[in-house]
Amino acid sequence: MEFFLQQLINGFTLGGIYALIALGYTMVYGIIQLINFAHGEFFAAGGYMGVILLSFFASKGYMQTHPWLCLGGALLLAMLFCAFLAMAVEKVAYKPLRHSTRLAALVSALGMSIFLSNGLMLTQGVYDKPYPSGFAQGGFEFGLITVSYLQITIVLVTIGLLIFLNILVFKTRIGKAMRSTAQDKVMSALVGINSNKIISLTFAIGAGLAAAAGIMVGLYYGSVNYTMGFVPGIKAFAAAVLGGIGNITGAMLGGLIIGMVEIFGAGYISGQYKDVFAFVILISVLYFRPTGIMGENVDDTRV
Amino acid sequence: MAVEPILELRDVHTSYGAIKALKGVSLTVRPGEIVTIIGANGAGKSTTLMAICGIIGLQQGEIYYNGEPIHGQDADLLPPKGLCQVPEGRRIFPRLTVEENLEMGAFFRRDTKAIQQDMAHVFDLFPVLEDRRTQKGGTLSGGEQQMLAIGRALMSRPKLLLLDEPSLGLAPMIVQKIFEIIATINQDGTTILLVEQNANIALQSAQRGYVLETGRITMEDDARKLLDNPRIREAYLGEV
């Protein structure tokens, strides 16, 4: 029983992180029907930015005096950086291909992903970068269950970001523009929406969330690596599909489910095959319910 | 005829790939008029409207709106200037509610109070929309969608309204109603450029008309005269 509860807490933490990444996929797919392969790299870049900023703060000694301020600052700066990076990537590699075939855009996205991850490798080295330790150690213990402060922080930040995103998309003018651009770009232009700006903004928001996830993964596991974007990227995409692509609530739910399945699969079935469970879910969902559990939110269902 | 035209196209050329869609279209619309462009399928009527709105780029030619060149401008800059289109097939945002669809029409406006007034005005024109205001746009019937599309365009307080095939796929009763409302909108001071395949009803409601054939304007006259023209009667009104 303790084991189950512990796994539940771990699954919730991991699921929240997947949900953050999945949102970027789902928003971008919803608006331009493109799988943004480079999204995992935004996540990795966020993790690296976190390492750089936190190490910098640590070396200046701020980490000891104001740890929370440092974390908040690193989070914000990394999110901003990745948002701009995503906008640049969109402008260079995706925007010119918006009217060409799907295959061309997908290949370009894939190329960008390889380019970015190898750029990270070349500049940051092939080895793991450790996160500054001594941050948010300790936690609550209930019998055999431990909830670390770090997990609480991760869950709180994730929930905060998800609420922020929901308000942004469903309550604001910009959110309305995003939803209408996703539904009909020509008509959106005819009512005075600059769809290029909205698409760019969507990329930026998605990448910002991914960057936050990257920092939290770095804190959680203690290090980052240039390949870290690949597997979580696929799993987050699985989460987005599971929830129904284009569907923001669905992506959050999908992320949680994938996280839970992975943790429970690893705990009860086999740790070696933990990466397989997410794919098995993805494939069975696509097979039995291709529109996901929440229904999808895209118009163009053609290949 | 000294009135400055609200819209003027001079020798407009466009193409899709290697296929030329418009081969030198010139036309003028003066303030307060209803002008119609009639023509067969594929003559380039919708292309003309999309070119005016900046969705399709020009290869050659100029477009002036209120004396200002608007060719090459981004499409999203035109609605704030009072140039608004109800496109072919209506293009309602299917997963936004009726109310949200109308709000989208006033997207660039920040005057919340006036927007509320305009929405009330739209509901006066189309009472059925008020009953459906929380329904998703995609669930409306064809006629209701057309009304919503026109209502949405009115929310931007257009000076010049471009209408593309408002009669498309609608029952004759509804078409009659839509054209009555178009006349009302015109009387309230909005200039209208109307594209129609249904030449009869279009020419009856318009003051002037243009005939577009395979990308070229082939005739231009008062709507009445076009209605009486035997060639038009034969080609577009189905009389032998």
Place this chain on the structure above:
Amino acid sequence: MLWLLGLLWPLMGIHADGTLSFGKAFTVWLYVLAGTIVIVALVILHKQGLLTWAGAPLKMLRAPAAATTARIPTWIWIAIAAAAAFVFPQFADRYGQDVAINVLVYVCLGLGLNIVVGLAGMLDLGYIAFYGVGAYTYALLSVYYQLSFWLSLPVAACTACIAGCIIGYPTLRMRGDYLAIVTLGFGEIVRIILNNWMQLTNGPNGVLGIKAPGLYLPDWSGGFSFEHLYLKKLHYLYYVILLLAIFTILAVRRLNISRIGRAWEAIREDETAAELMGVNTYLLKLLAYAMGAIFAGLAGAFFAARMRFVSPESFTFLESATVLAMVVLGGMGSIPGIILGALALIVLPEMFREFELYRMLCLGGAMVLMMLFRPGGFITAKRLGRRSEDKEG
């Protein structure tokens, strides 16, 4: 473009103790920056028509060249190419033969993937899994049952084909872009299984002791008998893979111009329309997938026979991406294009060994640039028949 580089700038070297060092990152970005400036400059010059001075002599050369090419029938060119490929090992050293074998393996893989991507228009990112299946099939058959290479070859093709059907069966009903991510996932699953199934595959340590392909030669010394000879010499192996590559080229060519090939192209252009025209899209997509897998399986079996060692390390996503890049850069759907792509992507890294680290970076960048400026690849596929876009309307 420059904006992008500006944003990448902060990703600089950093040490575990928190000190910053800019040296390494600086060189990396200097290279990238230089490359970008050259490309941007070329594009701008091209747009302004300033490159005509460079293009003009080329064009002048091209006209007579095209005339001569046209005068000599295609089969002569093919014959010359085949002859050159045939005598190659006589003139090349060990290293050259090694590179040539690599090129031919990738030609097989590229052509197989071309069926899936170039003809049927489905993006498959887990293609290397079938290569792995083929390789492991021969490896295990050879080690456990001492089955010969030639007998294992069809078995490897079959298992790869079955793997293709297993993967294709659930995924091919989906939208095209889901397929990309699902195949990516499947590729990973195959690798994870190979890595973790210790009893069968020996996990990450790989399978050792695979036999090279053998040949029975008639032996007249002391009566008539067959002598079994293992083709361990590199140039024998070269001929084996050359044979396989030629077989692949011919098969793909036949498929390309057949009814099935036309149906694949129809599916690529518009699946719904193809379905309405009576094309059984599901079956044909599965067939494309299985055919692609077969060629990968054959190439995989050869790979195992040649290295005499297989491990999951050889079947990572980056390999899939490399093969895809060959297809994309060379020209989707075009056989000479893919051969050229394989040649370029194997030989160029060999020539620029000091830039080894930059290989994947360049590959990714090249994929993006190719899609932006020449989506058809170096040698754009010629399609049968004429279509309306070709002529001036």
